[in-house]
Amino acid sequence: MLKVTGPSPSGICLEKLANGSYLNMAPHPDGSNRVFLSDQAGKMFLATIPAEGSRELLTIDESNLFLDLTKEVHFDAELGLLGIAFHPEFLKNGRFFVSFNCDKVLWPECSGRCACNSDVDCDPAKLDSDNGAKPCQYHSVISEFFTNGTYVKPVEVRRIFTMGLPFSSHHGGQILFGPKDGYLYFMMGDGGRKGDPHNFSQKKKSLLGKIMRLDVDNVPDAKEMSEFQLWGNYSIPKDNPYSQDKNLLPEIWAMGVRNPWRCSFDSERPSYFLCADVGEDKYEEVDMITKGGNYGWHYYEGPLPFNPPGSSKTSNSTKIENPIFPVLWYNHYDINQKEGSASITGGYFYRSSTDPCLYGTYLYADLYAGVIWGGAETPVGSGNFTSSLIPLQCASDSPISCSSETEPSSSSSSPLLGFVFSFGQDNNKDIYLLASTGLYRIVRPSRCSFHCPLETIKSVAPSQQPDRSPPSPSSSKQLYNISILVINILAWCSLLVVR
Template identity: 60%
Template sequence: MERFTGVILFLCGLLLFVHSTVSLPLCSDSTAPFTLNTTLKFCPYNGSVCCNSTQDGAIQRQFQGMNISDPACASLVKSIACARCDPFSGDLYQVDSTPRPVPLLCNSTSEKSPQSNQAATDFCSTVWDTCQNVTIVNSPFAPSLQGRAGVPTNSSTSKLSDLWQSKADFCNAFGGASTEESVCFVGEPVSLNNTELPSPPRGLCLEKIGNGTYLNMVPHPDGSNRAFFSSQAGKIWLATIPEKGSGGVLGLDESKPFVDLTDEVNFDTQFGMMGLAFHPNFAQNGRFFASFNCDKVKWPGCSGRCSCNSDVNCDPSKLPADSGSQPCQHQSVVAEYTVNGSASQPSLATTAKPSEVRRIITIGLPFTSHHGGQILFGPDGYLYFMMGDGGGQGGDPYNFSQNKKSLLGKIMRLDINNFPSPEDIDKLDLWGNYTIPKDNPFVEDQGAQPEVWAYGLRNPWRCSFDSERPSYFMCGDVGQVQISLHTSVLRGSIRGGGHHHKGRKLWLAHLRGSSFVCSKFIPWRIHTCRFHKSNLPCDGLQPFCSKQECRFCINNRGIFLSI
C-alpha cells in the first residue's frame, strides 16, 4: 500500500511542475534559503537569504582585503561578492554542474527567461569596462581560480586587463545568459518577472486501455506507439498503445512474453522485477537491462557482496533474521540482456534471449524491505540505479542512507558503455562491471563510493528526468508511516532518509491534529503529505472530464496540496 501511495503522490506532484519553467530558490551549498531575524550589516539582502551574520562578516573581510580604490569598481565587486547571499545563489554559482568562484554575470537573456525584465543589460561588459584597469588584490577573476583561458604572463598582477586579453575573453569565462531554466547576476538580488508558482492543473484524466497488472512501463526507444511492460514476477511484454481517445485497448498478449526471467527472479510481496531500461541506442545495439531481486538459497547465480560489511561498521552475523530470511540472502541485481540474433534489426525484435549478457551489479540486502530497484537512462546516457536504505526494525538502524560508503539509500550513476579493468575495480572498490562517470560528485572523496550520485533516500520508488527541463530529476520516495515524499534531486545532494534526516524529525508532528496535513520542511525541494482517512470529496472541484470515472481529485482536501 505504501508503494501505491508513493506512486500516486509522485504523479500528483509532477502535475505541480507542468507549466513551471522558472528557477527555484537554492543556496550555493545546496541547502534551502532561510529567513533571518536580523538585518545583514554588509550585504544588501533581507527576507529569504543564504547568508547568516557570520558569513556576511566573512564576505566583508574578503572584500576589504581586495583593497579596491575605485568606488565604481568597488561597488560592482561588492555586489558580486555578496551574491553568495542571494536565495538563487545555487543557480548563480551553477552548483549542479561545475561550481564557480563568482556568479554567472549576465551578458544576454532569452525572451522566455523569467528574469527578462531584470537581465536586459550586459552586466559582464559593465564589470569589464569599469574594472579593467583597477587593481584588485586576490582577485576572484584570476584565471587560476576560474580554470578557464590562459595563465596570465605576470601572476602578481591583479588588473582585469592584465589577467585577460579582452572583454570577449573575460566574458567568455565569467558571462552567461539568463534562460528559461536558469538565472544570471546583474549586480543586484535576483528578481523574477513572476514569482508566483502557477496553479496546478485541476485534475488528471485517465483512459482505461487494459486490465493487466504491471509494475514497469518503458516506451520503445524507436519512438513508435509501442512500449514494454513487465510484471513483478519477472515477465516482460512488448505491447502497442492505442491512439488517445480512440477507444482502443492495449495490444498485449500475456501468453507471448518478450522475455521470461522468472527463473532468476525471486517474487513475493517485497521482491521481484523492480526495474527495466532500454539502452538509448537500443535500435542499433539491442541492449536492455533488468533490475530484479534474487534468492541465493534458490538460485546459484544469486551471489554478491553483502551491503552489511566492515566498511559501514556492520556485521551480518549480528543481524537478526527478517521475515524468515537471513541477512543478505536476497540480492538486488542489475543485469544486461540482448535481442541480437532474434531479428534482422534490434528495433524489429519481438523476443529476447533470457540469458544474461553481463552482470552489472549485485548488492546483498541486509533486510527484506526498502530496496528500491528502478533503473533508467538519463539524458547524459548514463544508467541511474535507485536503491533504498535497506529497511530494518526502526528504519535504517545502521544509518546506511547517510553513509556515503554504503550503496543503500542512494541514487547511483553508472557508465555501462565502458568496461572496467581489474585494476579499476580494485582501486575504486567497485561493486560490479561498470565504470564511473568522471563528473560523479564523490569520485575524489575517499570516504564515499564513487557510484553515488545522491544520497539520504529512504526507498526511492519511481524517478524521472523532466523531458522539458532535463536538469530537473524528480523522485517519489516512500516516507515514514503515512507520509510520502515527492522530491527534486540534485547531483551530490542529501535528501531525507537515515537517522538524521527522517523528515528532519518532523514526521511525528504530521500524525497529529487535523485529518489532512501538508508541510514543506525543505522549501520546494521536498514536501510531505498525508492522505486523509475520511471519504470526503474534493472541495470545490467541478467535473473536468466527460466521464465520471475519469475524476482524479488533487485539491486541498484530496490527495495533494500545492506548496
C-alpha cells in the same frame, strides 16, 4: 524554449486500456506507439498503444513474452522485477537493462557481497532474520541484455551489479538513463527495518539509501575494479561527486533517501530530476535530486527532524551539513486517517499536448489513496512548488469501464484505481497510471466533464520519430557491436568479482 504552464486543470480524464497489473512501462525507442511493460513477477511484454479515442484496447499477447525472468526473480511484497531501461542507442546496439531481486537459496547465480559488512560497522551474523529470510539472502541485481530486434528473444550479456540486502524491504530498484549524460541511474533504498537502524543511508561506505550513477558503456579493468572495490561490471563516471574521494563510494550521486519509489527527469528541463521518497512515520516527500545532495534520512523525514529508534528526543539537525529539503510533501494522516499509512508514487512532469492545462505540472500519487496530485512550480524555474489534489473521472467512451472489467463505460464516473503502483510515459509524452485494477491513460479533458480552454479537439496520432537521448558525453564510449558482446560473454566469469 520552455513553454509556460497552462491554466490550472479542472480535472484529469482517464480511459482504461487494459485490466492487467504492471509495475514498469517504457516507450519503445523506435518512436512508435509500442511500449514495453513488465510485471513484478519477472515477465516483460511488448504492447501496442491504440490511438486516443479509438475505443480500442491495449494490444498485448501475454502468452508471447518478450522476456521471462520468473525463474531468476524472487517475487514478494517489495521484491521482484523493479526496473527496466533501454540504452539511448538501443536501435543501434540492442542493449537494455533489467533491475530485479533474487534469492540465493533458490538461484545459485544470485550471489554477491553483503551490504552489511565491516566497512559500515555491520556484522550480518548479528542481524535477525527478516520475514523468514537470512541477512543478504536476497540480492539486488542489474543485468544487461541484448536483442537483435524486438522479436528476437533477448540474451543476458553480463551482470552489471549484484549486492546482498540486509533486510527484505526498502530496495528502490528503479533504473533509468540520464537524458543528457547517458549514464545509468540506480535508485537504492536504505535496506529496511524501522528508522534505518544502522544509518546506512548516511554512511559514506554504503550504497544503501543512495542514488547511484554508473557508466555501463565502459568495461572496468582490473585496476579500476580493485581500486574502487566495485560491486559489478561497470565503470565510474569521472564527474561523479565522489569519484576522487576515498571516504565515500564513487558510485554515489546523492544520498540520504529512505526508499525512492519512482524518479524521472523532466523531458524539457533535464536538470529537474525528481524522486518520490517513501516516508516512515509522518511524511511522504518529493525531492529535487542534485549532484552530491544529501536528503536527510534518517535525521530528517520530510521537512522536519526525525528521531531514529534509540536516539534522544533532541534535534538531529546538527548531524548533517546543508541537508536538502523536499520540494513537495504531505502527511500520512491526510491520506489514510483510519490507519495513518501512506506510500508515495512518483510520476512525471506532464509534457503532452493532449491536456494543455496539465502542461508543466508534476503528477504523482499514493499507493493507498487512488488519487493524483499536481505539483505546480511558481514561478517557473524557482524550485518552489505548491500541490493540489486533481479530481479524476473516467471517460464515457473508455474502452473498458473504470468500474467494470468487462463492459465499456456508459457515463463519466470516478475511476476505481485501486493501488497506484507506478506511472508510465509513451513517445507522445502521454501519461499512464499503472494500478492494481489496470492500465489507464490520461486523455483529453473534454471526454469527461472537464474544461480546458486551450484544448484542441482532434485525435492525436502517435509519433513516428524516435525521441532519442543525447549522445554519450565521453568520446571514449563506443557502441557495442556483436563481436564485443561475444567477448563480454566469454569474459563474464573472470570480470565479475561480486558473484
